[in-house]
Amino acid sequence: MRRPRYCMVFVREVTAIFVVAYVIVLLSLVVSVGGDPESYEAFRDFLASPGMLVFGVITLLFTLFHSVTFISLIPRGMAVWRNGKRVPASTIAGPGFVVFAAVVAVVLLVLLP
Amino acid sequence: MNIKGSHEAFWWSLFSVGGVVSAMVVPVLVFATIVGPGLGWDVFADAMRYDRLSRLLGNQLVKMGLFVVIALSLFHAFHRIRHLITDLHVPVPGMPVAALSYLLAIVGTVVAAIVLWLM
Amino acid sequence: MGSKVTFEVFRFDSETEESSYQDFEMEYEDEWVILDGLNYIKGFIDGSLSHRWSCRMGVCGSCGMIVNGYPTLTCSTFIRDYLPGPIRVEPLTNFKVERDLIVNLDDFLRKLQQISPWIVRDEERAIEHGEYLQTPAELATFKQFTLCINCMLCYSACPVVSHELNFIGPAVLTLGHRYNLDSRDQGADMRLDEMLSSDGIWSCTFVGECSQVCPKHVDPAGAIQQSKVSGVMAYFKSFVMSSGSRE
Numbered sequence: 001m002r003r004p005r006y007c008m009v010f011v012r013e014v015t016a017i018f019v020v021a022y023v024i025v026l027l028s029l030v031v032s033v034g035g036d037p038e039s040y041e042a043f044r045d046f047l048a049s050p051g052m053l054v055f056g057v058i059t060l061l062f063t064l065f066h067s068v069t070f071i072s073l074i075p076r077g078m079a080v081w082r083n084g085k086r087v088p089a090s091t092i093a094g095p096g097f098v099v100f101a102a103v104v105a106v107v108l109l110v111l112l113p
Numbered sequence: 114m115n116i117k118g119s120h121e122a123f124w125w126s127l128f129s130v131g132g133v134v135s136a137m138v139v140p141v142l143v144f145a146t147i148v149g150p151g152l153g154w155d156v157f158a159d160a161m162r163y164d165r166l167s168r169l170l171g172n173q174l175v176k177m178g179l180f181v182v183i184a185l186s187l188f189h190a191f192h193r194i195r196h197l198i199t200d201l202h203v204p205v206p207g208m209p210v211a212a213l214s215y216l217l218a219i220v221g222t223v224v225a226a227i228v229l230w231l232m
Numbered sequence: 233m234g235s236k237v238t239f240e241v242f243r244f245d246s247e248t249e250e251s252s253y254q255d256f257e258m259e260y261e262d263e264w265v266i267l268d269g270l271n272y273i274k275g276f277i278d279g280s281l282s283h284r285w286s287c288r289m290g291v292c293g294s295c296g297m298i299v300n301g302y303p304t305l306t307c308s309t310f311i312r313d314y315l316p317g318p319i320r321v322e323p324l325t326n327f328k329v330e331r332d333l334i335v336n337l338d339d340f341l342r343k344l345q346q347i348s349p350w351i352v353r354d355e356e357r358a359i360e361h362g363e364y365l366q367t368p369a370e371l372a373t374f375k376q377f378t379l380c381i382n383c384m385l386c387y388s389a390c391p392v393v394s395h396e397l398n399f400i401g402p403a404v405l406t407l408g409h410r411y412n413l414d415s416r417d418q419g420a421d422m423r424l425d426e427m428l429s430s431d432g433i434w435s436c437t438f439v440g441e442c443s444q445v446c447p448k449h450v451d452p453a454g455a456i457q458q459s460k461v462s463g464v465m466a467y468f469k470s471f472v473m474s475s476g477s478r479e
Contacts, residue, residue: 006391009439013200016193019135019186022143023221026183027228029146033166034232040163047161048151056147063143067136073438074133077457084369103137110175111145112160121434122467125460196437202395 008069015066018059071096124192124215131189138182176229184222191218235260237311238318239269241281244329251329254278255318266306266314266321267295270333283333290447293381296388297333298322303385305447324388340384343400346426347408352419364416377410377455379448386442386452398431402442402452405433409455412462424466433459 025047032043046052074096075089149157159165169175195214199207237260244251256273264272267285274281285295288307295306300320311319327335357364386402387393393401400408408427412420427433433456442452 005441005444006439009437010197010200013193013197013437016190016197019139019190020194020221022139023183023186023190023225026142026146026179027225029166030170030179030228031232033163033170034228037163040166044150044161047147050151052147053151056143056151060140060143060148063135063140066132067140070132070136073457076438076451076454077129077461079373079454079458081369081373084372086372100137104141107138107141108145110169112156113165119428119430119434120467121430122428122460122464125434126464126467129460129464199395200391200437 011062011065012069015062018062019066021055022059022063067100071100124188124211127185127188128192129189131185131187131192134182135186135189139186142182170229180225180229183225187218187221187225188215191215191221235262237269237315239273240318240320241270241273241333242320242322243281243332244323246329246331253320260311262312264311266297266299266304266309266311266319269311269319270306270321281333282331291381293383296324296383296385298325298388303388303445305383305385308447324384326388326390326393327384335384337384339397340382340387340401340404343404344382344407347400347404347411348419348423348426349404349407349411351411351414351417352422353416354418366415370415373415374410374413377406377413377450380406380410380446380450380452381448383447385445385447389441389445391439391441392435392437396431396435399435400426400431400433402436402456403450405436405459406450406452406455409459409462412459424463427459428463428466433463436460 029043029047032040072089072093075092078092080087080092145157145160150161170179191214195211198205198210198214203210236257239256239258240253241256242251243254256277258269258272258277260269260272265288267288270281270283271285274283283295283297285307286292288295290305290308293305297304297306298321299306299309300314303324306321321333323329323333323335327337327339330336351364380403382403384403390399390402392399405427408423411417412423436453436456438453438457440453443450443454446452
């Protein structure tokens, strides 16, 4: 009965490994952009390879799991009181997800042509 | 006030701020740089063109933003990895695991700074 | 009467250090809780069975046990919810077993004292000055955390307690947080010394299982996260204070 929750926490902790793995990819990308166009194209081909696509999809799922669990747990650590009543968790997590959506929009706006 | 023993509060504050930042930013970056182009979506492939990226990375604001995201994500992630190692009952003492974890986060941060500004 | 159920009860004899599971079959009534079953066994089948209980109404916190693998308050859990059985009853995990279903509380009581779970004043006010007043809003900030009955289910559920024996643990850290939030209390600095120590809140990885098993919905996991936030504030404040005093 207790196993599923332990398992969820374990997955939550494992998301960290994917965050680190992606940071390494991201830094490699920055390095290759700093080099000449040919070496960058080679790196781009590597990024587009099926193996990296699988890695990307798995990393995306794990990091999204991190996003959802982290943002929804924020209210538990914050006791906000208004008129003698604790502000409900959804009032704190809700705007968290709105900010999440806004950040995604801003990043895409900057990145996409 | 005498806070016994440790600077855990400091590392935890980096963990939680990093947790928020990585939650907000990392998935969209993963999608835009790997999954989108990998699936052959033209917008993303176009966004990853050499001239566009090198112009983007020439912008100090973008560099600063990337640096903050990378550094905080690393401190977040290595704090979790530290606890993951404990939770897996790996038979090593806690102190070295914590020290090594945060050391790796610091090294990663320094590498990020070098990559962004010196290369 | 009529329906039968079987309890698989953990037995342990500290003198011979032998442990086993013993099956007891009994007729039960629909409104019986697990604790009623245990009391029936002790009263009518085997008087040597040892278990702790007192109020049988979810207030004293003595009858916490592991029922079918889950930390449970046995006076608040019906047999009918576990049918057809058998129902396995074991002592709380993460504690040393004294005998059968009874665990040793010494460690827990030591941790409880360590946190000073009472109102601490720099200077006690004289009785003729009356009680310390508090508004309903001030009470509301910590009331939830006063509902703890020390049943220790959260210690049994906590994976951190299982591998760090000195971890102060969910219930006691929550109680510390409860007094730190109390407007009548002035002992937060002293209490935080314990709570922020290496055996304190930082060991918690927010698994949240403590809040899941809590029969009183105290939410120890939330209390510990809130303490961490206070701990971070106190940590950075201590730098501001010490750099201020140096000037």
